[in-house]
Amino acid sequence: MADIQSIQQFFSFAFNRAQEFLQTNNVGATQFVVPLLAVFVVSRIVKYRQNLQAVSHIPGLRVLGHPIGLPGALLRTTWWNPIGFDYLWIWRNSLYKDYGSDTISVVPFGPTTGGPAIFSANLDVARQVAGGGHKSSFFKPENASRALLAWGMNLVAADKETWRKHRRVMGPAFNNNLYEMVWKQTLTTYREMVSAEGWSDKKEIDIPVIQQLTFKLALIIIGKCGFGFSFNWFAPPKSEGGKMHVQEALKIVSETYMISLFLPKWIKNLPFKRLRESKLAHEQLMEFMHSQVAERKAEIASGSSDLPEGRNDAFTMLIRANEDEGGKFQLDDQELIGNVYIMLFAGHDTTAHTLAATLGFLSLYQDIQEEVYEQIISVVGPDRDPAFEDYPKLYKVLGLFYEAIRMFPAAHLMIREAYEDTVLHIPNPHGHEGVTTVPIQKGLQVVIDMVGVQYNPRYFDAPNEYRPSRWYGTSGEASDSFSAFSIGPRACIGRKFATTEAVCFLTLLLRDFTIHPVMRPGETKQGWRNRVLDARFALTLGVADVPVKFVRRDKRTI
Structure with a gap:
């Protein structure tokens, strides 16, 4: 009006x-x-x-503060604040059911930095707004990627022509030669881990927090295959100043990203320990990334064929592809640094959290472990090293990882904004045919709730159950419902990198050990699951600390 x-x-x-x-x-x-x-x-x-x-009066939440604006983005979900930043996880089983639709509206009535928005857990809606096509009326707004843009424009934060430029340069680095390297290095790193941790002769190993292993594993693999580092399980990389390990800096940056986003500079400089750690971590990580860009560019410019071993890594190939580009398609140094951070962060944080969740779920289901173990023995046998050629045959192992990332989707929000007046064709509630056409005004944001998608009964029967068999036979790629690595042309470029690492590691681990939960006195398995397999939010959605025990298997002959 x-x-x-x-x-x-x-x-x-x-x-x-x-x-x-x-x-x-x-x-x-x-x-x-x-x-x-x-x-x-x-x-x-x-x-x-x-x-x-x-929002065309679509039913939904009428709230004081927006959950992805200030102050809502800083507050957890509680009885007095029912939609904090983690409400999509807390209410994943009831939010859309309460409104009889998997597309709702969120309209704030109090002062907040977030405006009205449409939230959807529907894949058809997601495909309409995902972008990448020539007819999309939606773009990825800058405020949806603020945490990633602090390091420079990059493939994940970019949109439309800028995204195509970054994709053109980064694409050639992700190929079968890289994935074969990932497999071999994961095999080597697993052997190093067993030796370094003193597991070779142990029957049982208690691990209070499995992330201490999965994060180290993921960093070493991205370091070796993504950047060509020569370090091992004992020696993670440091920046040139040597004040902080890269893994430690990444962890702190991930945990304190809200400080970087929302606090003014004068507060960041106050003499509090957490603020000092955050500032140092950012400085050390930026120093590390600058040195990596300069080092690779100098090596490539020299034209020497005597490059350090392992320089067929993804980052060197990225730099080489960029140097071969010209004009408008070439990335500047800050854009290269932005993509360094994305490779480090995505190759480290997402894989590590998903492996932790996978092992947590497996500890509760001995029957699933035995089923997958039988496939491992039938494909690889009890003693030989698994080869990259075994990857497609180990589809049950891959299903373990896919089901874990379905239940804990790292990229839990997809935010798009209409750059022109348009319409959305919203499918009617589950069980009802047809769609409802809704007008969308220029500037309105549509938020795809990836947690809601993964727990939507429209796509998954019994979505709260860990069922790797959902992916048997399709391995995820052929399933329209698999969207935990995003969808459409902007799906995660590192997906095969992560799954190759995961399949190799899980194959080796499950062949050697069974996995069991470490429970508190009197605690049941369901109580352990409720306590441990819960979401933790940083830059991505992860899982709480997972305590497990490895018990060595008796070797089986075929």
Whole structure:
């Protein structure tokens, strides 16, 4: 309604004039409290009605603060704040059911940095807004990637032509030669881990936090295959200054990204331990990435064939591809650094968390372990090293990883914004045919809730159950429902890197050990699951600390 905007403008004008009058005439403030409060309330009502109109009055949440704006993005979900930043996880089984649709609206009525939005757990809606095609009316807004843009424009944060430029340069680095290297290095690193941790002669090994192993494994593999480092299980990489391991810096940056996003600079410089750690981690990581770009560019410019061993890694191939480009397709140094960070972060954080979740679920299901163990023995046997050629035959091992990332999707939000007036074709509730066409105004954000997608009964029977068999025979790639690595042309470029590492590692581990939960006195398996297999939010969605025990298997002959 045109008059709504006029009314709001009038109240805004009146509010400003009242403030000026108060200041210039030195009149007592109490005389203006009630009328000013009335102006504010009416103004918010008008704005609220505009917001409802923007989402076409789709049923949904009417909230004080937006969960992906300030202050909601800083607050957890509690009884007094029912939609904090983690509410999509907390209410994953009931949110859309309560409204009878897997597409709802979120409309704030209080002062917040987030405006009205449509939230959807529907894959058809996701495909309409995902972008990458020539007809999409949606783009990825900069505020959806603020945490990643701090290091420079990159493949994940870029959109449209900028994304195509980054994809053109990065694409050639991800190929079968790289994946074969990942397999071989994972095999070597597993052997190093067993030796270094003193497991060779042990029957049982208690591991209080499995992430201590999975994060180290993932860093070493991305270091060796992504960057050509020669370090091993004992010696993770450091920046040139040597003050902090790269793994430690990555962990701190991930955990303190809210500080980087929202706190003003003067607060970041206060002498508190966590703030000092965050600042040092950012400095050390940036120093490390600058040195890597400079080092590779110098090597390639020299034209020497005597490069260090392992320089067929993904990052060197990225630099080489970029140097071969010209004009508008070439990335500058800051863009290269942005992509260094994405490779480090995605290759480390996402894989490590998903492996931790996989091992946590496996510890609860001995029957699944035995089923997969039988396939491992039938394909690889009890003693020979698994080869990269075995990868497609170990589809049950791959299913373990796919099911874990379904239940803990690392990239839990996909945010898109309409750059023109358009429409969405929203499927009717599950069990009902047809779609409802909804007008979308320019500037409205549509948020794809990837947690909601993965727990949507439209796509998954018994979605709260860990069932790797969902992916047997399809291995995920052929399933329309597999979307935990995103969907469409913007699906994660490192997916095969992660799955190759995971399949090799899990094959070796499950052949040598069975996995069991480490429970508290009197705790049941269900109690352990409720306590341990819970989400933790940083830059990505991960899993809580997972305590498990490895018990060595008796060697089996074929």
